[in-house]
Structure formats: C-alpha cells, structure tokens
Amino acid sequence: MKVIEEYKEKVNFYLMKFLEGKFDKNKDISPEVKDLIEDVIDYAYERGGKRVRPITLTFAYKCFKEGDEALKASIAIELMQAYLLIHDDIMDKSDLRRGKATIHEIYKKRYNEHMGTSMAILAGDLCFGYIYDAIADSGFGEKEKVEAMKHIGWILEREIYGQTLDLLLDFKEIKEEDVWKIYEYKTATYTMQGPIYLGCALAGVNDERVEKLQEYAYNVGVAFQIQDDINGIFGEVDKTGKPNVDDAKEGKKTLLIVKGLEMCRDEDKKFILKKWGDEKISEKEIEKIKKILKDCGALDYCKKKLDELIEKGKSSIKDVELRDEGKKFLLDMADYVRSLC
Amino acid sequence: MKVIEEYKEKVNFYLMKFLEGKFDKNKDISPEVKDLIEDVIDYAYERGGKRVRPITLTFAYKCFKEGDEALKASIAIELMQAYLLIHDDIMDKSDLRRGKATIHEIYKKRYNEHMGTSMAILAGDLCFGYIYDAIADSGFGEKEKVEAMKHIGWILEREIYGQTLDLLLDFKEIKEEDVWKIYEYKTATYTMQGPIYLGCALAGVNDERVEKLQEYAYNVGVAFQIQDDINGIFGEVDKTGKPNVDDAKEGKKTLLIVKGLEMCRDEDKKFILKKWGDEKISEKEIEKIKKILKDCGALDYCKKKLDELIEKGKSSIKDVELRDEGKKFLLDMADYVRSLC
Numbered sequence: 014m015k016v017i018e019e020y021k022e023k024v025n026f027y028l029m030k031f032l033e034g035k036f037d038k039n040k041d042i043s044p045e046v047k048d049l050i051e052d053v054i055d056y057a058y059e060r061g062g063k064r065v066r067p068i069t070l071t072f073a074y075k076c077f078k079e080g081d082e083a084l085k086a087s088i089a090i091e092l093m094q095a096y097l098l099i100h101d102d103i104m105d106k107s108d109l110r111r112g113k114a115t116i117h118e119i120y121k122k123r124y125n126e127h128m129g130t131s132m133a134i135l136a137g138d139l140c141f142g143y144i145y146d147a148i149a150d151s152g153f154g155e156k157e158k159v160e161a162m163k164h165i166g167w168i169l170e171r172e173i174y175g176q177t178l179d180l181l182l183d184f185k186e187i188k189e190e191d192v193w194k195i196y197e198y199k200t201a202t203y204t205m206q207g208p209i210y211l212g213c214a215l216a217g218v219n220d221e222r223v224e225k226l227q228e229y230a231y232n233v234g235v236a237f238q239i240q241d242d243i244n245g246i247f248g249e250v251d252k253t254g255k256p257n258v259d260d261a262k263e264g265k266k267t268l269l270i271v272k273g274l275e276m277c278r279d280e281d282k283k284f285i286l287k288k289w290g291d292e293k294i295s296e297k298e299i300e301k302i303k304k305i306l307k308d309c310g311a312l313d314y315c316k317k318k319l320d321e322l323i324e325k326g327k328s329s330i331k332d333v334e335l336r337d338e339g340k341k342f343l344l345d346m347a348d349y350v351r352s353l354c
Numbered sequence: 355m356k357v358i359e360e361y362k363e364k365v366n367f368y369l370m371k372f373l374e375g376k377f378d379k380n381k382d383i384s385p386e387v388k389d390l391i392e393d394v395i396d397y398a399y400e401r402g403g404k405r406v407r408p409i410t411l412t413f414a415y416k417c418f419k420e421g422d423e424a425l426k427a428s429i430a431i432e433l434m435q436a437y438l439l440i441h442d443d444i445m446d447k448s449d450l451r452r453g454k455a456t457i458h459e460i461y462k463k464r465y466n467e468h469m470g471t472s473m474a475i476l477a478g479d480l481c482f483g484y485i486y487d488a489i490a491d492s493g494f495g496e497k498e499k500v501e502a503m504k505h506i507g508w509i510l511e512r513e514i515y516g517q518t519l520d521l522l523l524d525f526k527e528i529k530e531e532d533v534w535k536i537y538e539y540k541t542a543t544y545t546m547q548g549p550i551y552l553g554c555a556l557a558g559v560n561d562e563r564v565e566k567l568q569e570y571a572y573n574v575g576v577a578f579q580i581q582d583d584i585n586g587i588f589g590e591v592d593k594t595g596k597p598n599v600d601d602a603k604e605g606k607k608t609l610l611i612v613k614g615l616e617m618c619r620d621e622d623k624k625f626i627l628k629k630w631g632d633e634k635i636s637e638k639e640i641e642k643i644k645k646i647l648k649d650c651g652a653l654d655y656c657k658k659k660l661d662e663l664i665e666k667g668k669s670s671i672k673d674v675e676l677r678d679e680g681k682k683f684l685l686d687m688a689d690y691v692r693s694l695c
Contacts, residue, residue: 039515043535045522046515100479104472124525131445131521134475135514138441141482142510149504155496162503163490169483173476174380174387180472181386184465194384 014349016342017068023081024064024071028088031147032058052116053136057095060111066090066208069346073212073226076339083215086151086161089144090208093165096140097172097203103133104180105263141169153215160214168207175199182266189275192268193235201234225333226343232326233347239319240354242267243312246303261299264290268318273302273311281305316354323351355690357683358409364422365405365412369429372488373399393457394477398436401452407431407549410687414553414567417680424556427492427502430485431549434506437481438513438544444474445521446604482510494556501555509548516540523607530616533609534576542575566674567684573667574688580660581695583608584653587644602640605631609659614643614652622646657695664692 032054040047067087074083101107102115109115114122116136121129148161175198182191209230213223245260245267260267270289274282285305288298306312327347330340373395381388408428415424442448443456450456455463457477462470489502516539523532550571554564586601586608601608611630615623626646629639647653668688671681 039511042515042539043519045518049515049518100475103475104468106468124522127445127447128521130471132518134441134444134478135518135521137475137479138482139511139514141479142507142514145486145503146507146511149500149507155500158500159490159496162486162499166483166487166490170380170480170487173480173483174383174390177386177390177473177476178384180469180476181465198383 014345016345017063017065020068020071020084021064023084024067024087024091025058027085028058028064028067028091031088031092031143031150035143049132049136049139052119053095053139055113056099056110056116056136057092057140060113062091062094062111064091066094066204069205069342070208070212070215072339072342073209074216074339075342076212076222076226076335077216077218079336079338082152083212086148086153086211086215087208089147089151089161089165090203090211092140092143092147093168093203093207096137096144099133099137099140101176103130103137104176144169151215157215157217160217160219161211164207164210164214167210168202171198171202175202179266187266187271189268189271192266192271196235196238196268197231200238201231204237205230205234222333222335225329226335228329229326229343229347232322232329233343233350236319236322236326236347237350239268239315239322240350242269243315243319243354246299246306247312258294258296258299261289261294261302262292269306269311269315272314273306273309276311276314277305277309281309319351319354323347355686357686358404358406361409361412361425362405364425365408365428365432366399368426369399369405369408369432372429372433372484372491376484390473390477390480393460394436394480396454397440397451397457397477398433398481401454403432403435403452405432407435407545410546410683411549411553411556413680413683413687414550415557415680416683417553417563417567417676418557418559420677420679423493424553427489427494427552427556428549430488430492430502430506431544431552433481433484433488434509434544434548437478437485440474440478440481442517444471444478445517485510492556498556498558501558501560502552505548505551505555508551509543512539512543516543520607528607528612530609530612533607533612537576537579537609538572541579542572545578546571546575563674563676566670567676569670570667570684570688573663573670574684574691577660577663577667577688578691580609580656580663581691583610584656584660584695587640587647588653599635599637599640602630602635602643603633610647610652610656613655614647614650617652617655618646618650622650660692660695664688 036050036054039050067090070087070090071081071083098110099116102110103117107115108118115133117129117133120132144165145162148158148165151158175195178191179195179199206227209226213219213226244257245265246257246269248257270285274285277285285302288294288302327344330343377391377395380391408431411428411431412422412424439451440457443451444458448456449459456474458470458474461473485506486503489499489506492499516536519532520536520540547568550567554560554567585598586606587598587610589598611626615626618626626643629635629643668685671684
C-alpha cells in the first residue's frame with residue numbers, strides 16, 4: 014500500500030523526535046544509561062519496520078476527523094511493540110530481531126547471560142513507560158489522553174494474558190479453541206483492535222461506530238495472524254522477506270498446524286509431532302509437512318477462514334458512516350492482508 | 355507511627371478492591387490467567403507490608419486538601435512496588451520475598467527455570483499496567499489524572515535508570531558518588547519523591563511549595579536508604595524483623611561498605627572484599643566486619659550523614675505553608691526514619 018510508505022516517514026519523524034528527547038534528557042546520568050537508551054533507539058527505531066500499527070491508528074482517527082493530529086500519539090503503539098518484542102525475545106530465547114542481536118543477546122555478549130536477561134527486562138520496562146509518556150506528550154486534551162491511556166491498559170493487559178496462554182500451552186494438549194483465544198488476545202488486540210480503539214478515543218468518539226470498527230479490527234487482526242502462519246511455512250522468502258523455516262524450527266503452534274494434526278492421517282500426525290519444533294528439521298522434511306497440510310485439507314481450511322474473516326471485517330464497516338479517507342484505508346488494509354498470502 | 359497502622363487498613367481496602375476487580379473480570383479467560391492474577395494478588399496484597407508509600411502520598415495530598423480522596427489513587431504506588439520487586443527478584447535471583455517464594459520461584463517449581471523467569475516478567479508487566487489503571491480508575495478529574503500519570507512516568511524512568519546503574523556497578527570499581535546516584539534514582543524516587551509528587555499532582559498544586567516538599571523528599575528518602583543499610587548489618591533482628599546477614603551474603607554495595615573500604619586499613623579492606631558477598635560468610639566474620647566499620651569511622655560517617663539528611667529534610671518544609679495534618683505527618687515521618695536506626 015502506497016499510503017503506508019508515505020505515512021511511515023511521518024511516523025518515523027515523531028518516533029525519532031520522542032526517542033531523541035529521552036536520550037538528550039538522560040544521556041548524562043551515566044555511560045550505562047546512555048548505552049541503554051541507545052540500544053532501545055536502535056531496537057525500536059533504527060532497525061526499521063512498516064509502522065502499520067501507528068498508521069492504522071492515524072487512519073482510525075481519520076474515520077472521524079481530518080488531519081494528521083493523531084500521528085504524534087500514534088508512536089505509543091510502536092513503543093508498545095518494542096516493549097512486547099523485547100520481553101518476548103527473552104521468553105522465546107530469540108537471538109535475532111530484524112537481522113540484529115536482540116537486547117538480551119547484546120548484554121549477554123557485553124557481560125553475561127543473566128545480565129542479558131536483566132538488561133532486556135529493563136529495556137522492555139523502559140519502553141513500557143514510554144508508551145504512556147508518548148500519550149501524555151501528544152498535544153491532545155486531557156479527556157482524550159485519559160481515554161487513550163485506559164485503552165492502552167486494556168491492550169497491555171490482554172497482551173499479557175495472551176502471552177500467558179501462549180507460553181503455558183507448551184505444557185498441555187493444544188486444542189483449536191486455545192489457538193483462537195491466543196489469536197484474539199495476543200494478535201488481534203495490538204495489531205488492529207488497539208490502534209483502532211486509540212484512534213477513536215483520540216477523536217473523542219465513543220458510540221456504536223466504535224463497536225463496528227472493533228468488529229472489523231477483530232476479524233482483520235485474526236486474519237493477519239492466519240496469513241502470517243501460512244506464510245510462515247508456505248511463503249516465498251523473496252516475497253515476504255522472512256525465512257519460511259523459522260516457524261518449523263521454533264515449533265510455532267499455529268492454527269494451520271493444530272488443524273493439520275487434527276485432519277491428517279495417524280502416521281502423518283506422528284511425523285509432524287516429531288519434526289515440528291526440531292531445530293535441525295531439513296528442507297525436505299518441511300516440504301513433506303507442507304504436502305501433508307495441503308493434502309489433508311488444513312491449508313484450505315485456513316485459507317477459507319482467512320477469506321471469511323476478511324469479508325466479515327470489511328462488511329462490518331461498509332455501511333457505517335465514516336469519513337472516506339479513513340474508511341478507504343481500512344478497506345484497503347483488509348484487502349492488503351488478504352493479498353499477502 | 356500510629357497513623358500508619360490506621361491508614362494501612364484504608365490502603366488495604368482499596369488495594370484489595372482494585373485487585374479483586376481485575377480478578378473477577380479476567381478469571382474466566384483461562385485457568386492459567388486465573389493463576390497468574392492470584393499469584394499477583396498474593397504477592398502484592400496477601401503478604402502484607404507497611405504501605406508507607408501510599409500513606410505518604412495520602413498525607414502529601416493532605417498538605418493541601420482535607421480528606422482521604424487520594425487513598426484510592428494511592429494504591430498506584432503500591433502496585434508500582436509490586437512491579438519493581440517482582441522484576442528485581444529476577445535480577446537479584448532472590449528466592450524469597452516476605453518469607454514466601456518469589457514469583458519466578460513459584461513458576462520454576464511449577465514448570466521449569468525459564469518459565470519461572472518468563473512468568474515473573476509477565477507478572478511484573480501486569481503490575482506495571484495496573485499502576486496506570488489505578489490512576490485512571492481513581493475518581494479524580496482528567497487534569498489531575500494526566501498530571502499524576504506524567505509523574506508516574508518520571509518515577510518509573512528514574513527507577514529503571516537507577517537499577518541499570520546498580521546492576522552494572524558489579525562490573526566496575528565502585529565510587530562513593532555512584533552510591534549516592536543510585537540512592538537518588540533508585541530509593542529516594544519511589545520511596546519519597548514519587549509519592550509526594552503524586553500527592554501534590556492529585557491536589558492540583560504546582561508551585562514553589564512542591565519544590566520544597568521535593569527537597570524534603572529527596573533528603574528523607576536517601577536517609578531512609580542509609581538507615582536501611584546500617585540496619586542491614588548492625589540492626590537487631592527482633593527490632594527490624596529483617597535478617598541482618600542478607601546484605602553481607604548478597605554483597606550489597608551500600609554507602610556504609612563503600613565508605614568502609616575507603617577508610618579502613620589495607621588488610622581490613624582485603625578482608626571485606628573477600629567476605630562481603632560470600633554466601634557462606636559466618637556470624638563471626640560479620641562481627642569482624644562490623645568492628646572494622648565502627649573502628650575506621652565509616653559507621654559514624656553514615657550516621658552523621660543520616661542525621662544531616664533528616665535535619666535538612668525537616669527544615670526544608672518547616673516554614674512552608676502547608677495544612678497541619680499533612681505537615682505533621684511528614685515531620686513525624688522524618689523522625690520515624692531516624693528512630694529506626
């Protein structure tokens with residue numbers, strides 16, 4: 014989407030301005046504090062990113078009001094992502110994020126493993142606080158700020174519950190309903206519902222149109238996760254820019270896999286259970302799993318769900334009275350999510 | 355202080371009400387989420403605590419306005435403490451908190467070590483979000499809420515920088531100025547300065563009286579840390595309720611120890627460096643260190659600093675026009691901190 018490219022630069026401007034402000038104000042406390050803020054700036058800004066979430070927030074605002082006033086506040090949701098990813102990296106034991114060392118890896122190399130964990134906890138905590146600071150700093154009225162902060166609390170709480178479900182799933186048999194719950198709490202909340210709630214709150218809107226937008230957000234948010242899962246194994250690296258072996262190595266519990274296990278033959282189930290999550294899984298074995306998921310109908314099941322979610326999302330806002338600029342963005346966004354697959 | 359006992363129950367009432375609300379609203383998401391919130395309630399509420407910080411906030415408010423309106427918001431600072439302690443417990447590798455297993459220990463036993471760390475990160479994050487929720491939920495006007503949230507951001511940021519300094523101190527030679535900086539950022543901020551800023555913000559006051567109160571808060575806050583350090587080795591367990599061997603075993607870098615290392619004879623310095631931080635340090639060796647700290651003048655130095663800080667704190671508010679109820683509490687609090695030693 015062309016508009017994403019255009020607005021990305023605008024988000025980057027405010028994001029950098031905010032982070033530079035933090036740096037300038039605190040860099041002289043000590044060299045260690047200076048390093049920490051620099052690491053956070055590198056992680057949250059320098060490594061790039063599409064900035065889809067803050068842009069979605071900005072256009073949710075544009076559903077009701079003209080102008081780019083929401084941009085300065087929109088960086089809150091990008092700082093939230095930095096917080097979530099830094100802490101998730103610890104929990105997932107991820108070494109790399111966008112091709113560079115994760116925060117806990119940086120400090121592990123600089124000091125030791127426990128310091129890696131400790132400093133990444135602190136870096137994430139720092140970004141957590143920055144989320145609220147960005148709203149306080151946003152130039153909106155106090156009423157809008159308080160409403161936005163309440164929604165941020167709602168998003169963060171659901172994210173934490175979603176991550177709890179995700180982590181503890183390793184210790185019990187996974188059912189399809191567990192996966193849907195995680196998609197709702199962990200993905201839809203901060204990918205779509207959060208940005209849209211915040212956009213509405215900043216526009217001072219709190220009526221049935223918000224409910225409709227939330228229906229859109231839930232459906233498109235979950236659809237986003239399902240396309241991500243499909244691309245996580247069926248995607249072409251050239252197109253997605255992401256390796257399509259990571260999910261397999263990590264043993265990610267996606268709808269596609271859970272459904273595959275349910276629908277495939279017993280011997281195929283044994284094969285998936287043995288290989289999915291094996292760090293040494295070969296290209297050939299991944300190809301075999303892809304064939305199983307295709308043949309048993311799990312891939313079609315997920316693609317059908319994806320289409321249904323996209324359609325449901327789009328139709329929930331089609332007849333709602335919203336400003337064209339905002340509505341067009343959201344409808345295009347739904348098609349864009351669909352097109353990624 | 356009798357007033358602390360009386361107000362403790364009031365703080366507990368609002369704290370429990372808030373946490374029960376979170377529990378009731380989210381307990382049905384899944385058994386895992388229910389467990390997590392129960393663990394947080396146990397940690398932040400059931401295990402007790404003097405609630406000195408929220409009470410200080412309430413009386414800072416009373417410096418300007420009559421009534422207990424600030425109580426409901428005051429639990430924010432108690433939830434902040436829960437967040438700080440849960441994450442600090444991970445970093446300090448502490449197994450126990452108030453005689454019961456820390457969150458990471460609970461989940462380590464329930465699952466495994468990495469899950470212990472992960473779930474404690476999430477539990478701390480949950481409390482972090484609760485801080486802001488408590489303010490949003492407090493019944494104050496939007497202006498006061500936004501001011502309070504800005505101060506919370508200020509406190510949290512300084513805490514994180516203070517903890518960064520503290521952790522990374524292990525990797526360089528400690529100087530007295532480092533210790534003072536940590537006391538300022540890590541202790542004074544959330545023990546005294548934070549609660550007092552929040553009390554003022556909720557009362558809608560933002561003039562030179564706040565500056566004077568901050569002078570009080572910095573001095574008494576640092577004094578509190580110094581008495582804690584002295585009691586950490588010289589305290590009688592019967593009186594303080596805390597073991598007086600933990601600091602030695604942990605190798606806590608206190609002003610008392612740093613000053614002792616600077617002032618004592620070379621052979622005594624070698625002895626302290628060898629034994630301070632040794633988990634197997636004996637009672638006899640601790641007694642020897644106590645004697646060294648006394649003989650070289652480090653104990654007297656710290657006691658003198660403590661007295662100076664208390665006096666400076668008290669005199670900064672003596673002539674400021676404040677409501678009697680609030681002012682009396684703060685002056686008594688300074689004497690109380692002094693009396694603990």
